[in-house]
Amino acid sequence: MAEFSAPFTGSPITTQLQWSRMVRRAILDGVHADDASSTALKVTGSGTTTVTVAPGPATVNGFFYHLDAPKNLPVPANAGGAARVDYVILRADQTAKKVTAEYKTGGTAAPTLTQSETGVWEIPLAQCTVGAGSSVVTAANVIDKRYLASRPPVPGIPGARRPPEKNALLVEDSKLYAGDGAQWRWMATAGADDTTYTPVWTVNGGRTTINWGSGSLNYGRYQAFGRRVDLSIQLQPTGNPPAYEDPIEVSLPPGLPASSVHRALFTWLLGSENGEGSAGGVAVLYPTISTGRIARLQYPVSNGSATTSKPDMRNLLTNFPMNIRTGDVLTIDGSYWLA
Known part of the structure; x- marks a missing residue:
């Protein structure tokens, strides 16, 4: 040897x-x-x-x-x-x-x-x-x-970049740029790899935790691309929580708070296995309420059937318009911008 x-x-x-x-x-x-x-x-x-x-x-x-x-x-x-x-x-x-x-x-x-x-x-x-x-x-x-064969990616200092050589790569503050001979063009920003977390469901402004039952399926999956986060949440209860009068809220992935200047929208769908049908609507991240959780799951309603009837939105509760319990499936899917 x-x-x-x-x-x-x-x-x-x-x-x-x-x-x-x-x-x-x-x-x-x-x-x-x-x-x-x-x-x-x-x-x-x-x-x-x-x-x-x-x-x-x-x-x-x-x-x-x-x-x-x-x-x-x-x-x-x-x-x-x-x-x-x-x-x-x-x-x-x-x-x-x-x-x-x-x-x-x-x-x-x-x-x-x-x-x-x-x-x-x-x-x-x-x-x-x-x-x-x-x-x-x-x-x-x-x-x-x-x-x-060209040069490997090179590091850069904001405000002191080298000339933008064609097809060269520049890494600066966790951002990747490609040179086109005239300027450095942004390509990507470091994010978070595909991973999961356990969402926390609350009411009362995040102060009361909802108990969906022991062994309930409750997971969130997310991936960050630069400043944007793609998020999917799924809940399948094994119990019947109390009838809270406050809107259902759910936490965002840990360490990835939302922008305080952007109201993000998600879609949600609730399918019932208890003969109560299904419902869907928009889940809203109100930064004025919280940048760490989705604050409202809302669905459209109307105050009548006439052409003069006005549309409105109502908040999803644990027992209204359906009683969320064992066998139901609630899914939230969408994206938001990071702080």
Whole structure:
């Protein structure tokens, strides 16, 4: 058994394989380019017996490569009776101790890339199709196959951001931004993973807890996306609580209070297994009452059936308009904005 670690004083990196093993985990294979519009190491065909690789840098198996002028590669003649599919590649060869751009012939399918950790490692730049009996590659017969490799996400300081490099990622105060070359565009904000909690049901302004019965099914499920929380609550009582005269209230997920300036709306549905039908309406988070719980479950009513009748909303109680008890299912679903 042998253990190796480096670089330390007295334990330097002494072989190219050691270097490759260290660097290739930090720097991905690919052409150093920000997006597909870059011409770095792009291959073109012009209807001649050569294809051209444009200048540019790349990393192959941990080894750096840079081409400072266009390189023409000869196209071997296709003596077969069918079109041949070839590759233009970058080849890192640890025996030859260099990285080079090469033309690699295939067959009816593209050639297999060689990727040996200790020997030759190849990545594609382009796929070229050569007609039967031909050694010519036209522009239309070249398909861009470059792997692109750019920078990892970088941290930022509000008010002191670096220029917005195209397709670069910036992380700032738990927010992720993507550069488009002109500005940093917001993509996402850290939130909370999908998880559950036990809702607390109350009346009397949150001061009295409702007992739905031992063993009742009572769970909430939520996930936060940036400043928005998606929430679903389900209740299946196993008992019959007292007939409270105050509206039913239910707590939000712990540690995720609602915004004090936004009145959030949810939908609710109560299905009865006790012959009392079903009802539904809107659950309202009134920030003036509480930012930690849904304060009202309301349903629409009217003061008559005439065209002059006025609509109204009533609050759901434990015993009105239905007596909530064993066998009933109450579901609340919606989203709200965080404080």
